[in-house]
Amino acid sequence: MAKRRSIYACTECGAQSPRWLGRCPQCGSWSTLVEEVESSPSRAAEFVTPSPGATAGKAVALRDVAGGGAPRIPTGIGELDRVLGGGLVPGAVVLLGGEPGIGKSTLALQLAASLVTPRAARTGDAPNTARGLSVLYVSGEESAEQIRLRAERLPEMPENLRVLAETRAEAIAEPWRETKPALVLVDSIQTLQTERVESAAGSVAQVRECAALLATAAKATQTAVVLVGHVTKDGGLAGPRVLEHLVDVVLFFEGDRGHSYRVLRAVKNRFGSTLEVGVFSMGDAGLVAVENPSELFLAERRTGTPGSCVVPLLEGTRPILLEVQALVAPASYGTARRTAIGFDEGRLALLLAVLARRGNIDALASDVYLNATGGVRISEPAADLGVVLAVASSRLDLPIPADAAAIGEVGLGGEVRRVARLEPRVKEAARLGFRRILVPRASAIAMPGAELVPIDGVAEAVAWLLAQSRGDLPKRA
């Protein structure tokens, strides 16, 4: 038996070193190197027999490579297909990451259910979707009974879904060969363990080795594989970064657990764009695709209340309308408080200073609270003008007209700057019945059915707000 060597791997970036070091030479993190027993390189050779016709080890001329893009398996879940770029690619490995409790297992099960359930043939469907595809669902977190309980809550119970409650990677090989699945789901990669590595489940070495094993098997059998992975507090995938290099697609499932709204985002996609996002809402019967997120976010809006402004943002390539709420209240103690939910507090402080100096609305000595409704996190500067207007509206106690929305980045000089891709935002606002849309003057466009109000700066926006409220007062005869 060959002598086994110990190596040390960084838990942050996966870099390896023959001896222990206090600091990772690759990523510079301290005390992240842990000991691993090096595994044999011939992994997965016997895991699954390769499909005939596999061209391993042979170089081919590009012209002899079948073109036309890989045939995809549409998942039947529109929002998921959108993010994947049209469906699952056979042989590709997808990593589905997200915080615990966000709904990864639910999404995975719904994906499995959708593929297993026979569908009326549609153009673009994989050949045998009419009979339902074979799917293997491997869970190291839940027992088969628990999965059944979960499946029973779905609108249609996927009776033909094969489930396997297993944590040993090698034990997947047999059912894999037997059921010849189109898709193998593993929930989660951190619970899986292979005999080839001696460290504990969830360790860098285990996660990497198991993922590599499954990736090899996926390629060999042309099976799509979805790996569920937990993320750490700071948003990184638990386990090594190398996992991201090993897989073809990395999806992140995000959202606020206090709200039902969830966003699925592609961070990496070898087969499609990373711009698209999928929007879901978590309900009693699992996740429901939200085709009109704006309507969801604006559903609870109370019009006529000061401090509320609607902003059209972009999620990927999709415009989404959101409500920004501000509350300006007298400060009770010496220092004024700034609290922002779903918005950067530093940016809020900056906008308050600009509003005071350039817009003549002084909220610097007051407490200011800001809230992006729906549990959404605003990261776009395009929301600046809406935030400024919401604060001004609360400070002046003047409601912003119900049919108005605002788009624009605010600079330190109080100027309203242009934003990327104005047109889809304006279109979405107009579609939802917003008739007056404040836009940066520099990028004003013509839009039938909506009145675009070109705005130069913060002072002009405040003047507009004051003029609206005067116009809304009952006319004196």
Ligand code: TYD
């Ligand atoms: P889950 O998919 O188990 O999350 P993860 O695998 O990412 O840890 O979902 C967990 C939460 O979703 C749980 O708190 C309950 C909630 N949930 C619903 O609200 N409705 C449902 O139909 C299901 C299945 C879960």
Ligand code: MG
């Ligand atoms: Mg889970």
